[in-house]
Amino acid sequence: MPAKTNKRKTPSRISLDTETTGVDFHHDARPFLVTTCDPSGELLFWEWDVDPETRQPIVPPSDLEAIRERINSVDELVLQNPKFDLAALDTLEQLGIRSTWDWPWHAVRDTLLAGHLLASNKPHDLTSMALQYLRVKIDKYEAAVEVATKEARNIAKTQFPKWRIATKQGKGMPSAKDKTWKYDMWLPRAIANELDYPERHPWWTVTSDYANTDSSVAIALWAAMEAEIERRGLRKIYNERLRVLPVAYRMEKCGITASEERLNELRVRYKEESEESGRICVNIAKDFKDPEGNPYELTLPKTGANNSLRTFIFDVLKLPVVGRTDTGAPSLDKDAKAIYLNTLPPRSKQLRFMQNLADKASRDTAIQYMDSYERFWVPLGIYNEMGEQAWQLWHRLHPNLNPTGTNTLRWSSNNPNEQNISKKEGFNLRYPFGPAPGREWWSCDAKNIELRIPAYESGEEELIALFERPDESPFYGSNHMLVFSILWPELWGAAIEEVGLDKAAAYCKKKYASTNYQWTKNGNFAVQYGAVDRPGGEGTADIAYHKPGGQRLIASRFSKQDNLNQQCISHAERFGYVETMPDKTVDPERGYPLLCTRSDYGKIKPTVPLNYHVQGTAMWWMQGAMIRCDGFLQEINRKKRLTGYSGYHLVMQVHDELVFDFPAGEGSEPWKMNLPIIREVQRLMEQGGDNIGLPTPVSCEYHATSWSEGVGV
DNA sequence: CGATGTAGCACC
């Protein structure tokens, strides 16, 4: 034990950065260089040879021991996106080099989180932030690596055909798209080694020079950022933000399970149907003549549209243009297709063509998503004790999560994106996802949180009443139905006449399902997402509402909420940002600052401030929910001594929904085993409402087999 | 051939 001292010492700190052979750590990507730097600028780094035929680094165990010692000897560990480096180092475990990394989360400081907190809508990459905060340009080091690596790739391709150069469709690197050279930064040194380049040749050090620049910039950057965080009074909020890092890391590591059988069931069906529709389209096209007078040979696109299809539709069939793209070109998106389906003459070849084209497009889209899930997944059973069958038919995806990926506090997700998995009727791609054998899933959803926030914050009684008394006549908690009654009082009145006040809502919802009620929903979404309303003028949601002056009518009915909108706009115009609602458990004085988008002329876009304020507040709420739930589940796992995938896990976040993967209950009522745990999860989520001062109820569903099939509890 | 921009579409 070190002696206690009264002298307050400056915390010792280092920065750490890792270079890797890719980003797919659950496939073949591995680290090959670790660099550290202390505040005086002193560097200490470890660079490993990479076997060019396997792309695996050759790592002396003593190096890992040295890295571990260096990490554990300091009070603060500065990184740019820490979970990336940890995920990289964690892969070395699989090489049998180390047992575990006891990563000091308490010591971690993240320049990426700091970058978002200080300037939420500015770039957060190290190069941009070095320029912004330190006035240092470091892009030349990356440029040098790019030139060297590209040249080294060319040498390898011609002289060493057995070497595994990164490619788009390369095995073990499903994320590789463009810029594959970034996966080969180990290559210049490998070539220098293989071809006995002289000691002074730059390729020996071009990559380590680049990496070392990053670690020395990171340590200086954190000093600058920390001072700025302090100056702006954001320390408490920053400290709270740090708590999401281990949560996100664990979510990525656990990932989500998917059934190969169920995925193939959907894919085989869609493929057959798509091919059939495609054949019909090509045959119909042959009945028409191309400009030379020959039967039109249509080449269908894999997805979307191509020139062959555009020419056929607009030049040969001469269908009218019903929509334009951003650049003014005739559109063939699903809205345009819907218009054609509703307007082309019945039993015409044109209509039949369009029907089959639309059928094909929706199936092709679904197939495209499923192909990408298959590309990214890894077989189950490497780390746990699944049975033989499960090993073969179940897989795991490890989507990447970016807590700083948006202009607000929403997270983004990629490789693959877990947040846009279709739940469309007839194309529910959540069907293949769900609990593996011996497991069960639960999903918990914050009910209407983005509508509640502005209603409660502004004190809009009529809307609050809907949320408070969802079972009461006449609207039964339905915001859409309330708005419907305001927009079309005559329809609403007639319904009351017809069936009485208590049944009017159900009656209207059914009778006007595809007309006025659908328009109401469309308009409400437009308003929620910031459609512009000008007093006395026409609101941009009016078109969606199908009601001239509709948006103004709603805004004046909900004048308090309208005031909140104006307040957010004024605040943003004055300060450039809005804040989320303060969280009394973090900093009762202030919320998270979100910079608002400006137009090219420097003015705040008026559609943005309220939207960011609400979206940001909802996601601050979600962040707290995730931190509390993860802590609770970790505690259960510790008490029950459940390790690895066998325990209780938070595995997914889709903005207002969390998904959990638990050990399965047994018997005739299996959901009962974990019901007390999910009730506590529900309570921990709802608790966030107290922190911001409004009720935030959460609904929970049990999934025995699939994410697409849930039972409310 | 690689790089870049556009179109289209999935989610909340």
Next chain:
DNA sequence: AAACGGTGCTACATCG
């Protein structure tokens, strides 16, 4: 002028 907010991925088209 801004005119409906936030994302990620794939295919296609074009250009050097």
